[in-house]
Amino acid sequence: MIKHIVMWKLKDFAEGKDKIENAKFIKTSLEELRNRIKQIKFLEVGININNSEQAYDAVLYSEFENVEDLNFYKNHPEHLKVSEFCSKVRSARVVTDYEI
Template identity: 40%
Template structure:
């Protein structure tokens, strides 16, 4: 099992787009078959990042297929237009 964690910082003034992006990520659950589980949350504290995705995949090949899926790419395109930073980690669990 692979756990994929991504965190983002967003540009100020993009709150509507942030909500649209995060909802788009949530809506991929049950649509992209390789995505076994996902959780999308907004930071409620004073942390360095604004939002986080925690997702799980059977293996690295499934994660690669998810990344290449056109539905994921469409959601990611919105993120690329509003983010100022991104950090990610993938690990076996």
């Protein structure tokens, strides 16, 4: 099992929306991928409620059966659309993938 975690710090304003609106759009867009990419075993998106400067604004937690399924997800056209949007509205991003 592969776990894939991504966190984003979002710009205060980007693509015509504020940080909260963009976080909600990212959440909805990623959650919709569950119905489009069968390789996703589990997917959860959270929006930060912690006011710390160190906190990230949105987080993705997802699970895949193996590395091949994760790579399929990463390169899927629907995921690439969401990823492109995230690139436009983020100021920072961290990611980790690990196997259990």
